[in-house]
Amino acid sequence: MTTKNPWRPASIEDRMTPTIGILLINLGTPDATDPASIKRYLKEFLSDPRVIEKRGLLWWTLLNGIIIPRRVKKSGRAYRLIWNEAADESPLRTITRAQAEKIGEAFGGDPRIMTIWAMRYGAPSIYEGIQGLANAGCDKVLVFPLYPQYSAATTASAMDEVFSVLKEMRWQPSIRVVPPYFDEPTYIETLAEHITRHEQTLRWKPELCLASFHGLPVSFIEKGDPYQAQCETTIAHLRAKLGRESKTMPLVYQSRSRRAIWLDPDMEETLANLASDGVRNLTVVAPGFAADCIETLEEIEMRAKNVFTQAGGENFSYIPCLNDCTKSVEMLCHVIQRELSGWCCQTNSN
Known part of the structure; x- marks a missing residue:
């Protein structure tokens, strides 16, 4: 069966469609605080070989038979203490969405740019993020793992998933990755x-x-x-x-x-x-x-x-973390604008 190719270059008639995608990636969050949601999230997180490098039958037995069952109750209790009840989601999801929206507003003067966000574990997934940019017609994507300091367990894991998604696509966008900004x-x-x-x-x-x-x-x-x-x-x-x-x-x-x-x-x-x-x-x-x-x-x-x-x-x-405060968004936009050099662009953050 032939599947529809989600990537398509923007035509001349479609030149006002976004052609540059900014994909913000953070670590992840369960969808809810019930045991099933916590278990699903923990299993995805702890099954990542970048996070836990031990592999083999013994590890999988320990993970699924002892470690995850023990952590479900403890993690669920911790998430309930901080849960954003009004939005029925974790604060990380609330804040990451706000960061993406405000960055999008800062670049709002350029119709070629679209900003979207994703989580390495949980929803919205990196696959959904890339698909969203693809469906919008973006043929250039700037990937921004929101980790100031690099680690294989965070930044590299996020990029593993990005390229895992891309390798299944026949026609791919140009990709740039924002480097760690630990000394920015x-x-x-x-x-x-x-x-x-x-x-x-x-x-x-x-x-x-x-x-x-x-x-x-x-x-x-x-x-x-x-x-x-x-x-x-x-x-x-x-x-x-x-x-x-x-x-x-x-x-x-x-x-x-x-x-x-x-x-x-x-x-x-x-x-x-x-x-x-x-x-x-x-x-x-x-x-x-x-x-x-x-x-x-x-x-x-x-x-x-x-x-x-x-x-x-x-x-x-x-x-508190810098989150989506004005100065934080301006700083993130500064980093993004530098990495988009040659592709565009100006923000409305000044």
Whole structure:
């Protein structure tokens, strides 16, 4: 049976149809908080060989027989704590949609450009995102994995899926990929301003600001993953911009798993130690996340706060991700516009 080719070059008569697609990609989210939805999401996520490199019959038995069943209840409870009840979706989906819409508005003066968003795991899928751009007539696609720091477990996984979709298509678009923006000056400047504004709203003075990045097994770094070096570069630039030292802006890693040796220092251990050492007031920022999600809203804002206060800390404030605030959208548009050089274009963000 012949299938319709979704990709088609724009004709002269169709020249006002979008020809450039911007595909924003974030990690993913379950569709709901019920056990079936959580299980479906976890299975897709934990079955990715970029995330869990162990393979074989033993691993699959452990994954499906022990690991996923144990995580379903815990993850469901965590998602329910942060769920956007009004929209009946996770905050990550709400925010990523808003980012795409506002970026689309910024490029709204150019009818050739279309912005769409997708999730690596869950819906909307990368396949749906690419199909949407194809159906709109886009013959050039800029893929933007929304991870400031590169890791094979995030950026590479997203691109694996992009190319997996494209390899099934007879006629393909031209593809560009936005590189990691861990040392992008506008990203550092936007983060620094965001931290300063948040801390100025507090009725107490933070003694230090903890910069928490998602953890990664040490084995990934030993195999050549640049993630740790890029996290350290980001925090070095951020400290310099804010005029802070490592002792007043420590770098930590979160989401450690017990089944491997992970990057140190651990966020929760550091918080407990700081409180025990007499630190009473601090803020926490998560520079590795482009949008708030379960790792920031539940793990940091709720769980980490409890760890700190139970160990003797008094004032704790989580600094939200840049999300879809005006400065964040302007920064993302700046990066996009640079990567679209030669294809177009001007934004309406000025």
